[in-house]
Amino acid sequence: MSADHSLGARSRRPTIGVFDSGFGGLTVLKALLELIPGADYAYFGDTARLPYGSKSVETVARYAVEAAHYLESHGAQMLVIACNTATALALDRITAAAHVPVVGVIEPGAEAAAAATKNQKIVVIGTEATVSSHAYRKALEARGLHAREKACPLLVPLVEEGWVEHSVTEQVARIYLGEAFADGFREADTLVLGCTHYPLLKPLLHRVTPGHVSIVDSAESTARAVASRLQQLVPATVDAEERRALPRLKFFATDSVEKFRRLGERFLGHPIEDVQHVDLKE
Amino acid sequence: MSADHSLGARSRRPTIGVFDSGFGGLTVLKALLELIPGADYAYFGDTARLPYGSKSVETVARYAVEAAHYLESHGAQMLVIACNTATALALDRITAAAHVPVVGVIEPGAEAAAAATKNQKIVVIGTEATVSSHAYRKALEARGLHAREKACPLLVPLVEEGWVEHSVTEQVARIYLGEAFADGFREADTLVLGCTHYPLLKPLLHRVTPGHVSIVDSAESTARAVASRLQQLVPATVDAEERRALPRLKFFATDSVEKFRRLGERFLGHPIEDVQHVDLKE
Numbered sequence: 001m002s003a004d005h006s007l008g009a010r011s012r013r014p015t016i017g018v019f020d021s022g023f024g025g026l027t028v029l030k031a032l033l034e035l036i037p038g039a040d041y042a043y044f045g046d047t048a049r050l051p052y053g054s055k056s057v058e059t060v061a062r063y064a065v066e067a068a069h070y071l072e073s074h075g076a077q078m079l080v081i082a083c084n085t086a087t088a089l090a091l092d093r094i095t096a097a098a099h100v101p102v103v104g105v106i107e108p109g110a111e112a113a114a115a116a117t118k119n120q121k122i123v124v125i126g127t128e129a130t131v132s133s134h135a136y137r138k139a140l141e142a143r144g145l146h147a148r149e150k151a152c153p154l155l156v157p158l159v160e161e162g163w164v165e166h167s168v169t170e171q172v173a174r175i176y177l178g179e180a181f182a183d184g185f186r187e188a189d190t191l192v193l194g195c196t197h198y199p200l201l202k203p204l205l206h207r208v209t210p211g212h213v214s215i216v217d218s219a220e221s222t223a224r225a226v227a228s229r230l231q232q233l234v235p236a237t238v239d240a241e242e243r244r245a246l247p248r249l250k251f252f253a254t255d256s257v258e259k260f261r262r263l264g265e266r267f268l269g270h271p272i273e274d275v276q277h278v279d280l281k282e
Numbered sequence: 283m284s285a286d287h288s289l290g291a292r293s294r295r296p297t298i299g300v301f302d303s304g305f306g307g308l309t310v311l312k313a314l315l316e317l318i319p320g321a322d323y324a325y326f327g328d329t330a331r332l333p334y335g336s337k338s339v340e341t342v343a344r345y346a347v348e349a350a351h352y353l354e355s356h357g358a359q360m361l362v363i364a365c366n367t368a369t370a371l372a373l374d375r376i377t378a379a380a381h382v383p384v385v386g387v388i389e390p391g392a393e394a395a396a397a398a399t400k401n402q403k404i405v406v407i408g409t410e411a412t413v414s415s416h417a418y419r420k421a422l423e424a425r426g427l428h429a430r431e432k433a434c435p436l437l438v439p440l441v442e443e444g445w446v447e448h449s450v451t452e453q454v455a456r457i458y459l460g461e462a463f464a465d466g467f468r469e470a471d472t473l474v475l476g477c478t479h480y481p482l483l484k485p486l487l488h489r490v491t492p493g494h495v496s497i498v499d500s501a502e503s504t505a506r507a508v509a510s511r512l513q514q515l516v517p518a519t520v521d522a523e524e525r526r527a528l529p530r531l532k533f534f535a536t537d538s539v540e541k542f543r544r545l546g547e548r549f550l551g552h553p554i555e556d557v558q559h560v561d562l563k564e
Contacts, residue, residue: 154440
C-alpha cells in the first residue's frame with residue numbers, strides 16, 4: 001500500500017473514511033453526505049472478501065484493520081465502520097489498531113432506539129451474523145431496554161437483486177416481521193434496521209410494520225454520531241468557502257470496479273465515478 | 283496438513299473426494315451415494331470462504347487446488363468438483379494440480395442435456411458467477427445446441443433459508459423462468475440445473491416449467507459420469523462383502539462444524555455425523 005494524502009491535503013476540510021464489506025455501507029455514506037456536506041469522503045468496499053457474515057472474529061478483525069489502515073493512508077482523519085458485522089465482531093480491535101477516531105453503527109443505532117421507544121420494547125432485524133453476535137441486544141439492554149433480534153437472511157439478496165419495491169420482498173418482510181412482532185414483542189414500538197442494506201427497504205418496511213412502530217435507521221443515527229464527533233475534532237477550522245465546495249468522493253473496491261459502480265449507485269442514490277481497484281491478499 | 287490415509291486403507295473400496303465451496307455439493311454426494319454405494323466418501327466444504335461466486339479466477343483456483351490436495355492427503359482416489367463456480371473457473375487448474383482423476387459438474391450436465399433435448403434449445407439456470415463464465419453455453423454449443431443462461435441469484439438464499447416448498451420461492455422461480463423461457467427460447471425443451479443447490483427445488487421447478495420441459499439435474503449426471511470413470515479405475519477389485527458394507531462418510535468444513543451439520547442435513551437428506559474442522563489460511 002502506498003501512502004497518498006492527496007485527499008486530505010487540499011484544505012482543512014476533513015476527510016472521513018467509510019468502510020464496509022461491500023455496498024451496504026453506501027447507505028451510511030449517503031446519510032453522511034446529507035448531514036455533513038462540508039467533508040470529503042473515502043469509501044472502502046471489501047467486495048472481494050464479502051460477506052463477512054460467515055467468517056470468524058479473527059478473520060473479520062484482520063480484514064477490517066487492513067481496510068482501516070488503507071483508509072488512514074489515504075488521508076482519513078476519522079473512520080466510520082459502516083458494517084454491522086464488522087462493528088459487532090471487531091470494533092474494539094479496529095479502534096485499538098487505528099490512529100484516528102472510529103465510529104461504528106451499533107451504538108448510534110441503540111442510542112436512537114432508546115430515544116425513540118416509549119415502552120422499552122425493541123425489535124432489531126439484521127443478518128444471521130449480526131444477530132448471532134447479540135451486539136444489539138447487549139447495547140440495548142445496557143440502556144435498560146428489552147430487545148428481540150430477528151435474522152432476516154433473504155433481505156440482503158432481495159435488495160441486491162434490486163427488488164426493493166417488489167411484492168415478493170413485501171411478502172418476505174411480512175413473514176419475518178410477523179415472527180418478530182409476536183408473543184412478548186407484539187406491542188414493541190421501535191424497529192431497528194441492523195443492516196446497512198435495509199434503509200433501501202424503509203418505505204416497504206413502513207407499510208408492513210404496525211402503525212405505532214418507529215423505524216430507526218442506523219445509517220442516519222450513525223451520521224449524527226459522526227457529526228457530533230467531528231465537531232469536537234475540527235471545530236470551525238473550515239472557512240466558509242471550503243464549506244460550500246462539494247464533497248470529494250473517492251471509492252476503493254477489492255473486487256470488480258464495474259460491478260461496484262453498477263450496484264453501488266442503487267445504494268448511494270447517485271452516480272459513482274472515481275472507483276479504484278485495490279488488491280489485498282485473501 | 284497431515285496426511286491421513288485411514289479412509290482408503292480399510293479395503294480396496296475406492297474413496298471418492300467431493301469438493302464444494304459449501305453445502306450445495308452435498309446434493310452431488312447424495313446422488314453418488316445412491317448410484318455408487320460401494321465406495322467411501324470424503325467431503326470438503328470450504329464454508330469459511332464461500333461464496334466463490336464473487337471471487338477472481340485466481341483465488342477460486344488457489345482455494346480449489348488447496349481443497350483437492352487436502353482430499354488427496356485423506357485418501358481420495360478420485361475427485362469430484364461438486365461446485366459449478368469452481369468447475370467453471372478452475373477445472374483445468376485443479377486437473378493439472380491433482381494426482382488423481384478429476385470430474386466436474388458442467389460436462390456431465392451438458393452431456394445429459396444433449397441426450398434429453400429434441401429441439402436443441404436448452405435453458406440453463408445458475409448463479410451469477412456461473413452464468414457470467416458462460417461455461418455451460420460453451421459446453422452446450424460444442425454439442426451443437428442453443429443455450430440461454432439465466433442467473434437466479436435469489437434461489438440459493440431461498441434454499442438456505444429452508445423455503446424449498448414455499449409460495450415465495452414458487453413466485454421467484456416463476457419470475458426467473460418466465461424471463462428465461464421467452465422470445466427465442468419459449469419452446470426450449472430442457473432445463474439444466476446449473477447450481478448444486480437447485481436439486482432441492484426440483485419438485486417446485488417441475489410445477490413452474492412448461493409441461494414439455496425435461497429437467498436435467500447435474501448432480502445425477504455427474505454421479506453417472508463418476509460411476510463410469512470409476513469402473514475404468516477399479517474394475518471389479520472389490521469383493522462382494524466389501525460391496526455390501528455401508529459407505530463410510532467423512533466431512534471436512536472450514537467454518538463452524540455445528541452449522542455444517544445443521545444446514546448440510548437438508549442437502550444430503552440424512553444425518554451428518556463425522557465432521558472435522560479444517561483451518562486453512564484465508
